[in-house]
Amino acid sequence: MDRRHFIKLTAISGTTAALTACGNPENQIIRFIPEDDLVPGVATWKPSICPLCAAGCGVIARVMEGDAEVFRNGKPGVIRMGLVKKLEGNPDDAISQGKLCPRGQAAIQVTYHPDRLDQPKKRSGERGGGQFADISWDEAIKELVGQLDALVAANDQASLAFLAKPRRGRRLELVADLLQRFGAKPPVTYELFSDEVLRRANSQSFGAHQLATVDLENAHYVISFGADFLGTWNSAVAQSVAYGRMRQAGPGARPKFVHVDARLTQTAANADEFVACKPGTEGLLAMAMAAVLNKTAGAGDYAPAKVAEKTGVPVEKIERLAREFAANGPSVAIVGGAPLAHTNAAFHAHAVNTLNLAANALNQSGGFSFVPQATQAATRPLTEILDAAPKLLLIDDVNPVFASPASWKVAEALKRVPFIVSFGSFVDETSALADLILPDHSFLESWVEAAPESGSAKAAPSKFGPVMRPLYDTRSTPDVLLDVSRKLAKPIAPALPNTFEEYLSAPTPEVRLKPDATSAPMARLKPDATSASMTWTEPQFDGDAAQYPYHFLPFASQALYDGSLAHLPWLQEMPDPMSSAMWCSWVEINEIKAGELGIEMGDLIEVTSTQGSVRAHAFLNPGIAPDAVAMPVGQGHTNFTRYASNRGVNPIAILAPATIAETGTLAWSATRVKIAKVGGPDKDGLILFGGATRERPDWTHGRGDEH
Ligand code: SF4
Numbered sequence: 001m002d003r004r005h006f007i008k009l010t011a012i013s014g015t016t017a018a019l020t021a022c023g024n025p026e027n028q029i030i031r032f033i034p035e036d037d038l039v040p041g042v043a044t045w046k047p048s049i050c051p052l053c054a055a056g057c058g059v060i061a062r063v064m065e066g067d068a069e070v071f072r073n074g075k076p077g078v079i080r081m082g083l084v085k086k087l088e089g090n091p092d093d094a095i096s097q098g099k100l101c102p103r104g105q106a107a108i109q110v111t112y113h114p115d116r117l118d119q120p121k122k123r124s125g126e127r128g129g130g131q132f133a134d135i136s137w138d139e140a141i142k143e144l145v146g147q148l149d150a151l152v153a154a155n156d157q158a159s160l161a162f163l164a165k166p167r168r169g170r171r172l173e174l175v176a177d178l179l180q181r182f183g184a185k186p187p188v189t190y191e192l193f194s195d196e197v198l199r200r201a202n203s204q205s206f207g208a209h210q211l212a213t214v215d216l217e218n219a220h221y222v223i224s225f226g227a228d229f230l231g232t233w234n235s236a237v238a239q240s241v242a243y244g245r246m247r248q249a250g251p252g253a254r255p256k257f258v259h260v261d262a263r264l265t266q267t268a269a270n271a272d273e274f275v276a277c278k279p280g281t282e283g284l285l286a287m288a289m290a291a292v293l294n295k296t297a298g299a300g301d302y303a304p305a306k307v308a309e310k311t312g313v314p315v316e317k318i319e320r321l322a323r324e325f326a327a328n329g330p331s332v333a334i335v336g337g338a339p340l341a342h343t344n345a346a347f348h349a350h351a352v353n354t355l356n357l358a359a360n361a362l363n364q365s366g367g368f369s370f371v372p373q374a375t376q377a378a379t380r381p382l383t384e385i386l387d388a389a390p391k392l393l394l395i396d397d398v399n400p401v402f403a404s405p406a407s408w409k410v411a412e413a414l415k416r417v418p419f420i421v422s423f424g425s426f427v428d429e430t431s432a433l434a435d436l437i438l439p440d441h442s443f444l445e446s447w448v449e450a451a452p453e454s455g456s457a458k459a460a461p462s463k464f465g466p467v468m469r470p471l472y473d474t475r476s477t478p479d480v481l482l483d484v485s486r487k488l489a490k491p492i493a494p495a496l497p498n499t500f501e502e503y504l505s506a507p508t509p510e511v512r513l514k515p516d517a518t519s520a521p522m523a524r525l526k527p528d529a530t531s532a533s534m535t536w537t538e539p540q541f542d543g544d545a546a547q548y549p550y551h552f553l554p555f556a557s558q559a560l561y562d563g564s565l566a567h568l569p570w571l572q573e574m575p576d577p578m579s580s581a582m583w584c585s586w587v588e589i590n591e592i593k594a595g596e597l598g599i600e601m602g603d604l605i606e607v608t609s610t611q612g613s614v615r616a617h618a619f620l621n622p623g624i625a626p627d628a629v630a631m632p633v634g635q636g637h638t639n640f641t642r643y644a645s646n647r648g649v650n651p652i653a654i655l656a657p658a659t660i661a662e663t664g665t666l667a668w669s670a671t672r673v674k675i676a677k678v679g680g681p682d683k684d685g686l687i688l689f690g691g692a693t694r695e696r697p698d699w700t701h702g703r704g705d706e707h
Contacts, residue, residue, distance in 0.1 A: 058093025264623025330366025560634025
């Protein structure tokens, strides 16, 4: 008897126990008979994988019996079953090493969220109006199969598109496989905080199209160019664990950490030295340091004296940093965040690679290496479906309507698609435009897998089965896709396995993901000095500097990341580690600049770009450059559960439609803004947990003559 059959039988036999709360039928509770052989009071721990970012941290789930509100055979009720009560890091996992970030701790709320979709839905009103009617899985799958059959009958398979997150692993591989067999183009992927430009640079520099694993634990000198590697960038848990070990060296042997940025992030606040650098010039500093190391600093574009003019970093400091970097090895440089989001991002990525090569950091203890990786499925950028709307669009767990500039007009483009199917677990700004929503199981109810590209020196692929039975009438999206592929009038061939579980058990096409495979030495390709990306070009900023005097720095929220986690109340409740703000949006303004402008803590500020305005309350911050303002990303949802809807504002909406030429990804750090005080504080505006920022970086670059 398989699991689904088992659930069906028990649900039918269990519907006899109806308890009447107050006599009204809608208040009746159905108590289904228990589904598990449960041992009261005894917890078991089962492994799974955190799905909330691409790091792929291994978790263990504490499972105990409990009463759960469930949905069985079209009926809500209560059942005693094994329930996940808590998530912790898996001590046996090479990435998490027994730890989790706050987002991973809160991942349990995805499963128990009160607004989670409990069965398939079909649009019943205006597109985007958020009105959906319940339908059965049979009806929903018949509708999707009908749409696909119509494309085949018209010999128009190329009009099918699939939009997903660019996650490494076999789920996207399965999607790509199905699309290819159907005759459609590869999947389209989108993420706001993309590191694709760094992967591309790594491919050109080292022959590895992926992010590196940095051996922080054994490094003696680390310089980060904008990477919030202890907070939100790349594999934050693995990097935090390694950084903690690095910092435990004894007095006199304590390694040094330098952070280069225009804003004091959580990572920057941990640094021994903070270097204020003008936005869009970070790579010049790396190149000047490399020039000192390579003894070519006397002349050329990267001579410290020339670079000092552009970056605002004094020449003496550039030379000292370079000498320290050379003398205190093993040394390693990291780049991420805003430097990779300027129009000249490719230069910064290559420049930091050049610095690492000068320090001979590749495949060295205390340096960096690349984990052996699977050949990834080819993907297409979002612009391809914005420019030419497909006839049928399938969307898997990605919300580009929220996470893209308003000027991209993603919602308008999606409205031109005749039929959209979402596999989301929640209604959000993108799935609200769907004609059908086929809700996925939560990760705790599913087969899960990960092939992390970074975070461990060794390949760490993992896969685990469900740790609890589904609460609702949802289905695993990979299983739905496989089911649909078999039900087509002309089933795709050759056929794939029946279930994702079977697919995961099938051998991977290459031996590249053996758990104990060591990091293979990468080809030491010389950076392509002739490529345009290695030539310094001024960063392009939208907005005239006279009219829009501030660099706009949207940043990944420690709690809500890119906004995809704003529906989780624990994360809304989590104070931001630098400002202590929660449940709100805020605008970070340099405290001295604010004084000049007559702005006080909590005042209502209008932030305006050439693309529009948003309003939020001021947070006066000594840790931001005087010519920059910053806002956290995450709030400003119009339609994303009771906890996130109509709360705060979305700074991404006012970004200019600037892209990085080499990758086509969003240059989210390329917008200038102006600010104006439009109101005073109000009690629901800036919600602070408490405390104040004590770090005060030197924005005068040692001169003391400006703010
Ligand atoms: S870094 Fe945090 S959110 Fe990302 S996978 Fe790990 S625990 Fe989850």
